[in-house]
Amino acid sequence: MHFIASTQSCYRSPRYSFFFIMLWSIVIIGLTVGLIGLAVISRADSTHLAVTMPPSDSSGVLVRGPEAGMREASGATSCALVIITSINDASNISVVRRNMEQFPADWECLWLTRSNRMDLTPTQCQVFRRPGTLWGEILYEAINTIESYACDTKFLLLDDVDMSRLNVRELRQWAHDKHVDVASPTVRGATYTWMFDGDGAAVPFVEIYATLLTLPAWRTLRWSLALLPHGVGWGYDICLARHLTAGVQRDQSVAHLGSRTLRQFAVRASLEMFLLQVLCTPFPGYGPILPDTQNKYHPIPIYTRL
Secondary structure (H helix, E strand, C coil): CHHHHHHHHHHHCHHHHHHHHHHHHHHHHHHHHHHHHHHHHHHHCHHHHHHCCCCCHHHCEEEECCCCCHHHHHCCCCCEEEEEEEECCCCCHHHHHHHHCCCCCCCEEEEEECCCCCCCCCCCCEEEECCCCCHHHHHHHCHHHHHHCCCCEEEEECCCEECCCCCHHHHHHHHHHHCCCEEEEEEECCCCHHHCCCCCCCCCCCCCCEEEECHHHHHHHHHHHHHCCCCCCCCHHHHHHHHCCEEEEEEEEEEECCCCCCHHHHHHHHHHHHHHHHHCCCECCECCCCCCCCCCCCCCCCCCCC
16 A cells, blocks of 8 residues: 555656656657658658659559540540549449449549459440559559540549439539539538538538549649658548538438448558648648639648547
8 A cells, every 4th residue: 555655646746747748748749840840841842742743554454445545536625534443352343333324425434443353344444453552542653544534524433432323414513503623412421521411512621432523623632642642542632622612512412331441541541631731731832733723722620530
């Protein structure tokens, strides 16, 4: 009892309290300085990052269906591209194929896969394969392929989203009428409440599940991917809203069938999301170069999913 009492009195001692306060202060200051230093280095090299392209796609496996790429050969100047990002070993390919039926026949399509599975045989889509990559990483490495389509409109679709009730034409028209660069239907199973219960065209940001991007939005995402090219995937959606207007169409919905957690990547993803929010905050002379639009900085708070 005397030992326990002595121990407790030590922890209550001002000398020991001061020691622990100083220790925690040093740890917190060290972490803060490290994050700020990394942000400063990345900002100092922002011009390089903004124009740096990923490695040549020749290191991956590209599989084209018989009709893929016909638009490029015809010399068309405008198109729309749906990007499935990204297919893995657990993906339900029947859901992916069913989703493809919701897009107009003149849309191009690109499937990104992190798997070696051999049942990916779309008849009109290109398959971009990078085994073992993460969500942000494979999207960054596919930039050259995505740019080769020269499409003004992009649609990012997760592999585990059911969009059987979505009318893509209506979503696109709604985005045009509301002057929204990053548009989404409501998403059952999303993380943030405004994705299924919010104010339509006035949301902090759009979580990427089934997301329509204008050309300025795609260029902003491309710039954000270059800031963190090997990212797990959290934070890029917040960067988009810091530069452009994001909105959710309340009249339509899709369902997220998968998990909202990343299990072993959860801590890393949350740290990356915090870092991206620092790196992608615009100021004069820093940010993506956007065509026919004005940068709109939205001072939204720091978000985390932990």
